[in-house]
Amino acid sequence: MRPIRAEFLRGVNGTDELLSDGTPQVALIGRSNVGKSSIINSLVGRKDLARTSDTPGLTQEINVYGIDRAWYLLDLPGYGFARVPEKVRERLQKLNWWYLFDSSYAQKAAVLVMDANVGPSENDLEMLALLREHGKHIVIVANKIDKIARADYEERLRAITEVAWGIPVIPYSAKRGIGVEELKEEIFGND
Numbered sequence: 124m125r126p127i128r129a130e131f132l133r134g135v136n137g138t139d140e141l142l143s144d145g146t147p148q149v150a151l152i153g154r155s156n157v158g159k160s161s162i163i164n165s166l167v168g169r170k171d172l173a174r175t176s177d178t179p180g181l182t183q184e185i186n187v188y189g190i191d192r193a194w195y196l197l198d199l200p201g202y203g204f205a206r207v208p209e210k211v212r213e214r215l216q217k218l219n220w221w222y223l224f225d226s227s228y229a230q231k232a233a234v235l236v237m238d239a240n241v242g243p244s245e246n247d248l249e250m251l252a253l254l255r256e257h258g259k260h261i262v263i264v265a266n267k268i269d270k271i272a273r274a275d276y277e278e279r280l281r282a283i284t285e286v287a288w289g290i291p292v293i294p295y296s297a298k299r300g301i302g303v304e305e306l307k308e309e310i311f312g313n314d
């Protein structure tokens with residue numbers, strides 16, 4: 124696929140006219156610190172478009188990126204062990220749920236990011252079930268494969284494909300740029 128032109132558009136906290144303009148939207152969802160923002164950078168071939176951090180809970184809004192003036196890529200706040208106050212955590216969960224399950228924007232795909240080395244968490248399974256129930260077009264990204272010991276690779280990947288029930292699982296490393304073309308094809312292809 125050709126290189127991507129990307130720009131940060133804005134952080135969204137609720138209903139926003141930007142999201143209502145009909146542009147197809149791809150949302151990245153997953154635990155805090157799983158690498159959602161890093162995946163955006165790897166997709167667009169830039170190190171610093173989306174801010175990343177070792178401290179979970181950095182992204183506290185829905186950050187919207189414009190891709191090739193054809194799609195919106197949405198970096199959703201992470202769930203799980205965000206080291207943020209309970210009130211903030213509740214607000215972030217509400218924001219995610221509102222966007223995914225209550226809003227009626229042009230959602231093209233939901234990319235559920237799991238930590239390949241840790242495997243599916245309770246929160247991941249809950250989110251996966253909800254996305255399925257709502258009939259979303261789901262893609263699972265198994266990120267941080269660079270951290271898996273070679274001897275454990277197959278077993279770790281199997282732990283994720285077992286819960287995927289036929290949903291595509293893309294082994295990925297935002298750090299090393301592995302899986303980038305496959306993910307681009309899956310979310311931006313066939314248009």
Ligand SMILES: Nc1nc2c(ncn2[C@@H]2O[C@H](COP(=O)(O)OP(=O)(O)OP(=O)(O)O)[C@@H](O)[C@H]2O)c(=O)[nH]1
Pocket residue numbers: 153154155156157158159160161162174175176177178179180181182199200201202266267268269270295296297298299
């Ligand atoms: N080894 C390795 N580290 C990664 C990879 N992807 C991300 N990281 C690291 O994981 C940490 C978290 O990455 P972020 O991209 O900020 O994670 P996030 O999911 O956006 O986190 P929140 O915004 O808190 O929800 C950073 O230290 C990244 O450098 C990867 O593929 N391999």
Ligand SMILES: [Mg+2]
Pocket residue numbers: 159160161174175181182198
């Ligand atoms: Mg982030």
